[in-house]
Amino acid sequence: xxxxxxxxxxxxxxxxxxxKNSRRLFHCxxxxxxxxxxxxxxLVAGYEKDIEAIKNVIHKCEKEAEECKRDxxxxxxxxxxxxxxxxx
Numbered sequence: 001x002x003x004x005x006x007x008x009x010x011x012x013x014x015x016x017x018x019x020k021n022s023r024r025l026f027h028c029x030x031x032x033x034x035x036x037x038x039x040x041x042x043l044v045a046g047y048e049k050d051i052e053a054i055k056n057v058i059h060k061c062e063k064e065a066e067e068c069k070r071d072x073x074x075x076x077x078x079x080x081x082x083x084x085x086x087x088x
Contacts (some may be wrong), residue, residue: 005029 005011009029017023 007031
């Protein structure tokens with residue numbers, strides 16, 4: 001008989017309330033069919049999606065920053081050229 005859940009919590013004997021397994025006995029910790037480990041995996045998966053979204057935003061910002069640098073350099077070149085045209 002299993003005394004400890006895979007998440008480390010003590011198990012209890014519970015009765016299934018699903019239609020498919022009605023009244024079937026099973027061992028389960030206080031967290032039900034979803035153990036702490038399962039909850040942590042779900043959290044990590046959610047955070048991984050958030051991290052990917054943040055990486056995409058960062059990449060987009062980096063591209064926009066590079067475009068701004070090119071625009072500034074172009075404007076500097078225009079100003080310098082016009083200055084020399086006025087001076088000469």
